[in-house]
Amino acid sequence: MSMHVSPGVYTKIIDLSEFLQDLPGTNGFVSVLSKKGPDNQLVYIGNGRDLKHKFGDPNISDFGQQYSQGLYVARNHLISATSLYIIRALPWDATYSNIFLALQLVTPPIPSSSTAGDAAPLKPEMVTVSFPSMNSVRELDSRLIEPNISDWVNEADTGGVGYSDGFLAYFRPIGRGDYYDNLGIRILKNVNPYKPGIYSLEIYETQMDGSDVIIETFEVSFDPKLLDSSGESTYIEDVVNKFSIQMRCKVNANALNVLDTVEAEFHKNENSDTYPNNPYLTADVINNYSSNVQNYIDAGGMDLGYKEWMKQELKVQLADAQTALQDALDLLTAARQMPQTTVTEINDRNDAIISATTQVAQARTDLNSLKIQYEDLINFDILTTKDPNTRTATLEAIHLGNGSDGTLFDLDPRSGKKILNEIVATQVLSMAYMGLVENPNTSEVEDKVLDTDDLFLDLVYDAGYPENVKISISFLVDESRRDCMMICDNGDNVNYEQARLAADSPLFNSRYIARYEGYSKVYDVFTGRDLWVSPVYHMAKIITLTDREYELWYAPAGFNRATIDDIKELRWSPKLGERDQLYMVQLNPIVKFNVGYTVWGQLTTQKRPTALQDVNVMRLVLYIKRMLEQFLKFFIFEFNDAETWNSISQGIAPFLESIKRKRGLKNYSIEVGANDYEFKRKICHVNVILEPMKIIERIELNLFIK
Secondary structure, X not given: OOOOOOOOOOOOOOOOOOOOOOOOOOOEEEEEOOOOOOEOOEEEEOOXXXXXXXXXXXXXXXXXXXXXXXXXXXXXXXXXXXXXXXXXXXXXXXXXXXXXXXXXXEOOOOOOOOOOOOOOOOEEEEEEEOOOOOOOHHHHHHHHOOOOOXXXXXXXXXXXXXXXXXXXXXXXEOOOOHHHHHEEEEEEEOOOOOOOOOEEEEEEEEOOOOOEEEEEEEEEEOOOOOEOOOOOEOEHHHHHHHHOOOEEEEEOHHHHHHHHHHHHHHHOOOOOOOOOOOOOOOHHHHHOOOHHHHHHHHOOOOOOOHHHHHHHHHHHHHHHHHHHHHHHHHHHHHHHOOOOOOHHHHHHHHHHHHHHHHHHHHHHHHHHHHHHHHHHHHHOOXXXXXXXXXXXXXXXXXXXXXXXXXXXXXXXXXXXXXXXXXXXXXHHHHHHHHOOEEEOOOOEEEOHHHOOOOOOOOEEEOOOOOHHHHHHHHHHHHHHHOOOEXXXXXXXXXXXXXXXXXXXXXXXXXXXXXXXXXXXXEEEOOOOEEEEEOHHHHHHHHHHHHHHHXXXXXOOOOOOOOEEOOOOEEOOOOOHHHHHHHHHOOEEEEEEEOOEEEEOOOEEOOXXXXXXXXXXXXXXHHHHHHHHHHHHHHHOOOOOOHHHHHHHHHHHHHHHHHHHHOOOEEEEEEEEEOOHHHHHOOOOEEEEEEEEOOOOOOOOOOOOOO
């Protein structure tokens, strides 16, 4: 320690207020199949609204009864809890919906009254391209920066020639799948003249009736340096990736220089009012034309850019149209002044008036049409993704394309409809629970679900999935993590015999697993019909509600905490003798009583009779284990002596005492220390003996009659 010898007051602050910090106790995890959402990555969801926005509403028709219940379970968990992790599982060959913005040069038609005497200047414009088989962000990024885009932007396909480094940006959704082909974009020039370089980005989504509806809109630019009035970046990549719920964007930095060149050639006349007021465009950029444009100029092309050239052409046509209108009006005036003394003169005058009136009407139509063209030209910009004629442009967005769910679906050769590939569905769900899925954003295996240090899990849900998926979940909780519990069903059985036969599976003999019996019929508000759901659907709500209203060491069973009010019908309700047999195989049934449908059991699947056969005790022990592990980490590398042992004991005791006061423990004891052998090996043992509070399972009522 540092030592001072001169006189003075030297202060130390010694913190004696150490305590066990609370950790979340109701964290759920479920892997799902869904039409939308980030795929093959662990996503945290804090409420039902976020679940809907990211993954959509559940629909039993999407993947069938055995594979569609994941979102239903997730929704029920979030009714009472505020912490859920989800992995949307997809096969490796699923693809991103996408759309690329590309810059090209086209040869425009020459106006009929052109005064140029030769060809019009080349017209720079933006087109959109979509690519198939984009399985990962890495593939999208690689395509974006390809210098030669002529294979995809050429005269045969797009009507023009692509610039080198001409892919400006791409848009993709947050996840893969053909659902995202319903998304579309429009980029429109901002009508506010005080916001040069700003565009309106509109994101659309196709609804059930086929209409496109705006779901998001942003003000963006293609200038990395441009800020809005509040100091926020308006750069399209920054705005979309930060604020959009459904869309992601990537810009090709090399193409930004090309864009400057394209804009300079498009306007090409610095004194023209069509030229953008962009302080970042320098004279060097303006004069640095692409090779295609320079070759055209060297061959004798126009000195004006397309927009300025068209403006001058339209001005000439407007003057001619105005002259034509005046000539027609003069003819009409002259016709009205013709003599009317004889029948012949009257007829000649009427014919002349009709002819002149027709010419006036046509001249006015031509003039108005040219005025509209001129106004549209002034408003037209190469980056807008709509028809340059603002009067005739359709309102439909440009849709993303080429998204697919990969081999998750097959094509039925008989009906021609998509059908779920159940083998693939089982495989991807199993891999997600085992932490073996490849994240398409990072191209790395998404194994965060196996991280016991930073990811706290309490409940892992099976959602009516096949047995192979259940096996993967059991491996996660019983082999990989050993700090959370699996809540699963026993399959969809219609009577006791089937349920008893399914319960004989040797795969489930673990204190980390609780199994429930009895599919039930409920009304589905999302599809407007009744459906049969796994008992896990109800347990996701019962357990979390028990944790919220009581404590996690209360039993999620019985009339006080586990009566279910939304069941219309049970597949079967076990009688007393059948309940005895189900108890023997650690199967927790839903039973129909006079007071309502009730969960009548809370056993784990552990065969050996110990206190850890009870769900509430097991969850209590796992909670204490997790809390003590986090607390004890702070004593690593401290001295292995009585002072440290005492600090450990004094930190643990108040925590266990609080649980005892809340009826979780009947008693406990703590012993901390190190014998000579442990001391030499740098080991400190912490022995905590827990005596959990027991629940009542049987009441023996004795009536004594005298």
